[in-house]
Amino acid sequence: MTTNKTVLRTQNLKSYYILDVYGTKKVVKAVDGVDLEIQENEIYGIAGESGCGKTTLLKALYALIKPPLRLMDGRVVYTRGDQDIDIYSLRKDEIRKLRWEYIAYIPQGAMSIFNPVIKLKETYRDFLDSHISGKTEKEMLAIAREHIDKLGLPTKILDAYPHQLSGGMRQRVAIALAALLKPNVIFADEPTTALDVVVQRGVVQLLKSIQNLQRNTIILVTHDMGIHANITDRLAIMYAGKIIEEAATREIFKNPLHPYTQYLINSLPKFGDTGKRASTPGNPPSLANLPEGCPFHPRCPQLSEICKERIPKLTSTDNGHKVACWLMNGGEDDKNATSS
């Protein structure tokens, strides 16, 4: 499915929350040296526990960095046509234009993301009006209606106020809105959270059909491994602000290399298996106070001395499978990593 044309690249991306708690400076390393290379026309999944930096990573990719969050280092480069665009070198109005036309965002929890006092068609029209010019109100409404219809949603929702729709419908309206201008990259932050399984299925199918229709890249963040297995082409596992494993989704489920990923995969229930499933021991580390060495080492069952001292680098093994673990052959020091 992948055409191997890169659409988004990051180099050593670091984004920290710098907090000032009663005079003491506190640094939360939410994104700590992430290198991504995401291809055109693929669904790329990012999985990890709550608080491992998934949402912050999306914010950094989308240039949504506002204090106390700060970009410490690294670049985010989009390929638009033959041009490479570093999003952090753009002017404010250029970023505004880039958003929705080239990159779109589906935020976490769509319950309150629509202006409560205007109808949804007004919201759609505002998005259209801010990005395309020379269309009358009627034409814009027609575009919105056609778009909604193509994605199989009822067009009468355009005449509704946000509070009149169910949570699942609101989520789908948000997803449809993200695809409105046929962006090349869509970021989806936990689009299935707080929905029941039946509605989750509808949401996943909507994402799939958008991808089928528009052939864009979808970057899907969720902690739900079931959703990842279902929809993503490639999958990255995030732990304590770092990508610790990345491979084609099937490959990761079949052959997880990192001990943390193994725990994640093994904790999933399987048909016919009634045995108790083991969970990862311990708790995720605080991003403000990371352990020395590999951040996973206090919970790792295959601990060796080196893990306590040095941070492993994300290294390729065979067929595009990358992992950051000292257990793997050729594990090397992460030179970019900051020792805490």
Added chain:
Amino acid sequence: MFVKKYLIPRLLQYFLVIFLGITIVFFIPRMAPTNPVQRTISELKSRGTYLDPAYVEQMIEDLTELYGLSGSWFEQYKDFWQRLFTGDFGISFFQFPTPVIELIKTALPWTVGLLLCTTVLSWVIGNVIGGMAGYAHNKRWSKNLDVIIMVIRPIPYYIFALGLLILFGYVVRIFPIAGGATIGKTPSFTLHYILDVLKHAFLPALSMVVLGVASWFQTTKLIVQNVNAEDFVQYAQLGGIKERKIMFKYVIRNAMLPQITNLALSLGQILSGALITEIVFSYPGVGNLLFSAITTGDYNLIMGITALSIMAITTMVLIVDLIYPLFDPRIKYK
């Protein structure tokens, strides 16, 4: 459906509130330990007038009748409502024997004209600049404006008004120091007369608008800053919607909702007048009238003004309730 389920119960509630309000206004002065008849007599006596005891008896009877104080409370109360429906609030004591309704009729246009303009004007200005300052609360101009308003806001109104009066009426004599129009001029719809009225109204209006704007500014700014943090505003920003559109359609529009209620309540309070303004500027409005009524113990006049004021406020609240769903679709008639 709407009429039966919402409008009729709401109207019943409206009349009930007016009825209770006016009833309270009726009974409270009667429970007070002062007796207006005795008060009038003793006032006459204190001026040194000799009064024949038989004549005093007759006078007490006449005054009691005149003040509507004869008979039991219940009879008085019944009588009071009967007169109320014909717009008769009785006779004023302090401008005897002018009917109360006549006094109110003369004072009302001055007050309504002045306060309607100042209330609406301060609301509009305060909300617009407060809204913009709240949206751009990180900008330098917004912070500077905030400091200026913070200095103006706590100035006691009477000091501010008096300061304006001294400055522009006495030191620099640009504006007249008292009255609603130049004394001796007959009211007419000529440009000359209207300009004269505007000139007299300028200082009282300025004093109220400046402090009014300051107060609306601060509340609106606070509300806007809260709305700014709402998910739908953040979403519009990450969706690349144009700044102006976000500011007016997403932020200020939503921040306006509680302020619409506040505007209506302020408008309802117009009929009771702006007491201090009218006293400081000797403006011939309802506030001045009420002040005279209180200082002279003119119960009929106090009751007349209070009753009108109760009706005005409840009516404004009713209107807001009825039109609120137009502004906020989440509100339903229930």
